[in-house]
Amino acid sequence: NSVFIDCTADENVAAMYGEILSKYVSIVTANKIACSSDYTYYQKLKSIAGEKGVKLMYETTVGAGLPIIKTISDLVLSGDKILKIEAVLSGTMNFIFNEIGPEMPLSNAIRKAREIGYSEPDPRVDLSGTDVVRKILILAREAGYPIEKDEVTVNRFLPDKCFEGDLNDFYKKVKEYDTEFEQKRKELVKQNKKWRFFATLDQGKARVELLTIGPDHPSFNLEGSNNIILFTTNRYHELPMVIKGYGAGAEVTAAGIFADLMRVVNI
Template sequence: MTLALKKMNPETKPEKKKLFVFLAGIGAVGGTLLEQIRELDHPHFELEIIGFCNSRYTCWDPVAEQLEDPTALCCGAKTDWNFIPDILKERPENDLIFVDATGSEKAAKVYTDLLHHGVHIATPSKLANTFEQPYYDELNRVSSNGKSFYRFETAVGAGLPVVSTIKTLLNSGDDINRISGVLSGTMTFLFNQLEAGVPFSQAVQNAKINGYSEPDPRDDLSGEDVARKFLILARVSGLNFERDQIQVDTLVPENLASLTTEKFLQELPDYDSHWKSRNAQAMVNNRKLRYVGEFTPKGISVGVKEVKTESPLSNLKGTDNLIQIYTKRYADSPIVIQGPGAGKEVTAAGVLGDIIDIGGLV
């Protein structure tokens, strides 16, 4: 059959490009991502899992049965972050993408080494981008050489296009003047629960049960998650900031900070009256409580604020985030991005989008 006839034949389909994925972390987000990859029927790409790991075990070249039940990791050796990068660098596959869904500092520390050796990275983890400024700069430098690509859209707004929007603005010659808003779906959920009359401690339990919070809710309540997100936004905007420059308002009572997670949740009802009173006072002022962050070239601050009822922040429901981006060109009327900012499905889908994005570049 001639090439022309092949093009005319509707039964002839172009061969899909194969992308090879190593998935680090098979918890809520990683496990959901694995399911989405297995169900994906993309017209241009075929994804193959060459390995996966959790904090204990690593499985290389898994068979179908192991991918169906990745938590049964008796198939692999002990996870060793001194060893995994060497294996990945020696793999024969081209177009290899390392996906880090672990939240592990050890995993985040291998990024530059992998990028140097042509391994691409997609991650929802905030850690690598919030280490010391020189490490972030090195990530940018290495991933700008056109040989390896680094995507972290979901590190800020789950599936929302926040990072990519800022990069597009900067690439067009615009300048970022201010970014403000709510970047914690967990906090939105908690304050909506308070408005509905749910005690604060029960709201925290509900967030944990529904998978909106980290396994230890203090990781959200401390404000550290939001602080890291705004630190990333500041750095993506082209400015140098370190974590200790951020003012953070924590919701974790000082005397509960060092308890086990179970004990923390048991003791938290002692503070229900405080949050009931604070929420009531906001209502008297015709305002609502929200956990708000703001970044300008002068600094970053995150914390609980009473927002006016006419503010778009007051109308957030569920786990919604809302980001307002003020720039040189959008100085009076900001760019607004709103949508779910928590949840394993939207986060995993965002990571999958980053993987496909990388596939289109390699």
């Protein structure tokens, strides 16, 4: 009853999963790479785990310790159909859009997220949507939709030129958009609306985009770097099921890893 625990974000480690599972070793991972790679690799890992009677656990890849993946898995296992997922899955992005204001232009909010350690070393991994695309892919596949990365529509809210060049270039370029963002933000405040960086799965199509929402939306009061996930299913239809809480951070991720491990061991 051996378990391999992957707390890296390393591609090379993710590439070893097939071999590890083949040797009757379960895997508990917080690394999103394997489950958001080519669908065929993902499927192969699932089938090796099934054949060998070992587990591949990745609850912490989305929302850290929040019970998201096992909830989808339980719904699907019990014959429900996931019709729609609407989610704020990036604590970093939620933090940035909660922080910006008259005294805190976009570029400073991004720097702050980096300084606190919320964002990746290169915050463009968060800002470009790459991280959220991986997460919605993992959820979509868990829900039974065999989606590939390039099928996810990403609407970036910063022009492409911000994502070229090095990090110093980036901070210089993004500063150019501070005024424009502050103007838009003031408009939103007048309308009592807020920005949220959403991942959506709807009718089998996934997209990632910056949306504006009003006070009636459950994500309006999404504090700090919290995550929120809304599931609309055949059974949770008129009103979706909602899960909300810290979706990142060393402590809650470690706890989620440990819970996954206990579930493997308990069997």
